[in-house]
Amino acid sequence: MLEIYLNFKNEATEAITFYETVFNTKCEAMMTFGEAPANPEYPTPESWNNLVMNASMNIEGTYVMFSDMPDGMGVNLEKGNNVSLVVSTDDEEKIDRLFARLSEGGKVIMPLGETFWSKKYGSLVDKYGINWMFNHFAENK
Structure with missing residues (x-):
């Protein structure tokens, strides 16, 4: 199965809300960084707690996933x-x-x-x- 993953600079929640209205669909699942199990090897800053780690929705029959890529993650987004x-x-x-x-x-x-x-x-x-x-x-x- 081939899926699409969209990454955002701290605006995934806003994008999800926008796409829900445009495509008349609903986000099926969402997990924030704060809801993810803690990993002492890769601690996340508290400022990331409300950012989207992973979310998904069906847009026109295609499974699309969303995530924030905050500064400090090491990704030049x-x-x-x-x-x-x-x-x-x-x-x-x-x-x-x-x-x-x-x-x-x-x-x-x-x-x-x-x-x-x-x-x-x-x-x-x-x-x-x-x-x-x-x-x-x-x-x-």
């Missing part, structure tokens, strides 16, 4: 590079293969690994400047 394509699958070998191929000549942002939301997740920018995310959607154990 600009309008134009704030869209990512997401490969979501329960096929772990497929994730490994696609990640390896797309990272050739590109830049790995986050190596494939386990997270609190996914058995395997990773992100990269391919050699053409396209942002990719990979998510193993089987239950994280």
Whole structure:
């Protein structure tokens, strides 16, 4: 499954509200950074607590996800590079293969690994400047 991920500079909530009215749809799920499980290895500043870590909605039959990318996250976010394509699958070998191929000549942002939301997740920018995310959607154990 291929999905779309939109990143914002501290205005994801505003964008979600706008797209809900434009497309007459509702945000299906939203988690703020403050609602996410704490990770002592990657503490988040208190100022991020009300920012969107992940949200999703169906826009015209396509699953679209949203997130804020606040300053200090290490991402040089600009309008134009704030869209990512997401490969979501329960096929772990497929994730490994696609990640390896797309990272050739590109830049790995986050190596494939386990997270609190996914058995395997990773992100990269391919050699053409396209942002990719990979998510193993089987239950994280």
